[in-house]
Amino acid sequence: MTQALTDADDLQSEDFGFGTQIRKSPYFKATVRWGAKGFSVYNHMYIPRDFGDPEQNFWNLVNDAILCDVGVERQVEITGPDAAKFTQMLTCRDLSKMAVGQCKYILITDADGGMLNDPILLRLDENRFWISLADSDILLWAKGMALFAGMEVTIREPDVSPLQLQGPKSGEVMKALFGDSIMDLKYYWLRHVELDGMPLVVSRTGWSSELGYELYLQDESRGDELWEKIMAVGKPFGLKPGHTSSIRRIEGGMLSYHADADMNTNPYELGLDRLVNLDMEADFIGKAALRKIKEEGPSRKQVGLVIDGDPLNGPNTSYWSVKKDGVVIGKVTSAVYSPRLEKNIALAMVAAEHAVLGAEVQVLNKSGLVNDPGTSAAVIVERPFYDPNKKIAAS
Template sequence: MTMAQRIGFGTQIRKSPFFDATLRWGATGFSVYNHMYIPRDFGDPVQNYWNLVTAAILCDVAVERQIEITGPDAAQFVQMLTPRDLSQMAVGQCKYVLITNTEGGILNDPIVLRLGKDHFWFSLADSDILLWAQGLAVHSGLDVTICEPDVSPLQLQGPRSGEVMKALFGDSILDLRYFWLRELDLDGIPLVVSRTGWSSELGYELYLCDGTRGDDLWEKIMAAGAPFGLQPGHTSTIRRIEAGLLSYHADMDADTNPYELGLGRLVDLDTDFIGKAALARIRDQGIRRKQVGLVIDGPPLSGPNTVFWTVKKDGASIGTVTSAVYSPRLDQNIALALIAAEHAVLGDRVDILVDDQPARARIVDRPFYDPKKTRPKAELKAG
């Protein structure tokens, strides 16, 4: 028996409504995210990547738990949580936002969905924002109700995902715009569907609103997708690093601020939110660290990094590699790193300790592929 087989979890780690379906369809490995199992292994991760970028994959991402905020003051409370200006956000729209603490550190980077005038969801990365939001509400003086609803998303991602959606919902689904949502019903299964996803490919998220229908929904999607090459899969580390998509606890945490990540566009200091004074000070004083891309010399990495690798310049430590992987499409080892701002010079060479082995790397811009995001924004055609 391996060490992995000896490690077990009790009922405190939840299973998603799709858990049994993912086992039937070949999931062999899981990790824990937001106190829930998430499939991380359907076989070769490189094949999973090619399935994603050439056809389509279906991923159980029910771990993206929802915080539901409703009530007469819901819009004001939601704005208090994030530095991004949401004053013009329409019903039916989705936005990528940051949630910041009083020091301007990032607590989460969810998608916020506006389902009604006074009805919002935050689709979370891996941190306990439900408790943060409920705690803030206690003395806020605002009339809001905050809970975790019975909502579990799937991601359908890849260039043929639109054809799968058309087979499921008809031509009308092709009118759904990038970062917008629609409430739908699939043979009695209640859903919210959005044109979003964590892949930077054309894709959709299907938010199941009845946890008893997980098996039904999974099987219906897989059956509809069979003619288009749909495969079961997991979120692709390769593709997300190519796209410069961030992973909470890896590329950022509560000690990382938006300006260090080049996300100043998500900070509007004319709005009122938690962390406003701190972020105004950081903007004025400048940052000490900056996120950069790296191309690392040497043979293909055997897999993603599982620890933070040290970045050195002239023998001195200047930061860490936060995410690294080999890209088969680019035929390069690519990485995201947080380094001292004065050393963040495009084209400069640095040294990396890759699992304690020295390697050379070059500082580059990111994202590494499709910087204008033409793939996820692709126009869909009926026919």
């Protein structure tokens, strides 16, 4: 659900009318002032989705830097003497060597091995973790698991609201904000800092496949102040307000939960075997199911597609069937035109026996964005489509 507004000059924050049951981040009014024209709903909150031309937003990201309100990335905080043991129970990734100050991309699976979320895990202290969520109600899942786990843990949603500062010049902006020492922060590590008395956790993470940082504000009353401070400091570096880029994340093969994965999708279908450790001593939810899936092999696999035809007019808003010799073999989950690659690129889930690089397939596009007949030729390719080893983000 997206609400687009036509008269941005007269826009007031009250004009967005999803209702009081949809929460606003501490940066909401600032994003409206800075040109947000449309929002959608993510984790029961508003998230900016429109600052004008999405292609220009992409170029702002890959050439300079953008600041994004991602307060919708709600945190599940796990504390207590059994915090580490409980957190390990929630994920199939081995956390035994995770240090204080480290971040990890993890998968949260259910008893059938299906994915409930693919968040970033932050270890702030020995017995304090944050799960920085994609779009699903893991707070409720964790509370339910804690009730029956018999462990000494406390589960809550803390006063934490992240911003994403992403792009090649994001490091320069961070240095101007925090000094030269911030440049020592390694990829997927975090640091506790203050900015004009505002308590922050800063991490070298982000949903862009570019160099980037996330700034986790721990005082929602100062959200407007933090936004304006960053924008002012970033102006000499070309910093622009922006939104998470579908173009860049699909180029980078990054998942969007509910689009590319859900509770009926398992890690092996997505090629995320590296995040599943069946040999670790610790037990976790879904371990037996994932062992069985590995032994039998997944019935589907995610692939990359390059789709022929005119440039797509924005991302797909429905799943498109993928056919081989007239038979449906899967679906396109995320598709977009990449102006950098000058190609229509997509992530798709297809039957495992058809997941062959170089194979030619047909995409049936019901929304008519590719060609008038609604069918386009496509070829299965490697993913990610750009910077496959994530050298840009990790540099």
